[in-house]
Amino acid sequence: MERPGLPPQLLPALQALASEVGVSRLALVGGAVRDALLHDEHCDPWRELPDLDLVMEGSASELAAALQRHYGDERVQEVRVHGAYGTAELSFDGVLLDLAGARQDHYPAPGENPVVESGSLERDLERRDFTVNAMALELSLSGDREPLLLDPHGGQAHLERRELAFLHASSVADDPTRVIRAARYGARLGFVLTPSSQDQLRTTLKRWPWSWRHGQSTEHVPPALGTRLRMELELLFENEPWLKALELLQQWGALALLDPLLSSNATLIRRLRWAMRLKVPLILALVAAATDPCSLGQRLQLPLRQQRLLEESMSLTNWLHSEVLPQAWVGWSAVQWTEALETRAWSPESVVLTVAMGVPCWRPMLRWWGRWRKIRSPLSAKDLIASGIPAGPGLGLALHQARVKALDSMR
Known part of the structure; x- marks a missing residue:
């Protein structure tokens, strides 16, 4: 799999060491697979190489340690292991890798954090947000065959139609931040939500299945309506064509996740353009346009x-x-x-x-x-003292009057 910015020895190194530490299956997943297919099969321009996400049936931390032992600190850097989550992050020859053990999850309640446990590669793909992100390129650990594309949810067909389809009927209810990601991908890739995904979004918002409702105390806000929603919005404003993304969110009525007023605010886009010119943080300007900005700011934990x-x-x-x-x-x-x-x-x-x-x-x-x-007083305190005004309250008053005189000549 040759790609600009991808060291040719990277994937073979992972394949060789994975079997040594007991990994039974190893696959490249996520945006790298999606973008490679868009480039190879649908003639999209090659996008900048993203972080590489790899899922394995085995230990991510042990694979990270093996890479560090074998290639040394000069080539393997910034190693961070998250044992509680079965993940590891590192930089190998300048390429950022996210390693994760295959998992499966379920949501105890809409909008809450999922309960995660070990699973197979196929079950891990079931956790994804959209079909186009639920494909994997399984790598041969013996090196005797080409990578095998896994597409159990029809992602290739949606890529061809440039569509975003939620993976499950409860995708939005389980994790409403997926709607913000839909706008991010829609703006970046030019994709549209499938009709069934739009129906799911509208139906979910209409029945508002989350335990918390607008106007209630922010104390018990589900994570996906609070901090995780803020993180997705920050990514939208920092990394995406945010104007197009917000237009999509308004078109879908999805800004009701934040505040009902925002979906019908005809001046919102103009205000955010103005905020950008004035160098106001865009997420702050978005929140300021809500019915109750202070409450929304608390909910998002700004x-x-x-x-x-x-x-x-x-x-x-x-x-x-x-x-x-x-x-x-x-x-x-x-x-x-x-x-x-x-x-x-x-x-x-x-x-x-x-x-x-x-x-x-x-x-x-x-x-x-x-x-x-x-505008400041054209005369300094030193100048005024030299003119005979003693230090004290009178000096402050004289400085103020000099500033007022300077301001009085301005329009």
């Missing part, structure tokens, strides 16, 4: 810094609607806006987040963020 920005932005928005917009704010000067924003100690990040959300008075707030807040 970093505490981002949760505080959401709280500040909500406070700022409430102040704008209750005290500013009812007034003749259009005529406010740079000094008035600066004093109004700075005396309430809202951070610049929360102000620009609020601007990205499209409040009516966004123009002067943007000017404050981009220019006015950076």
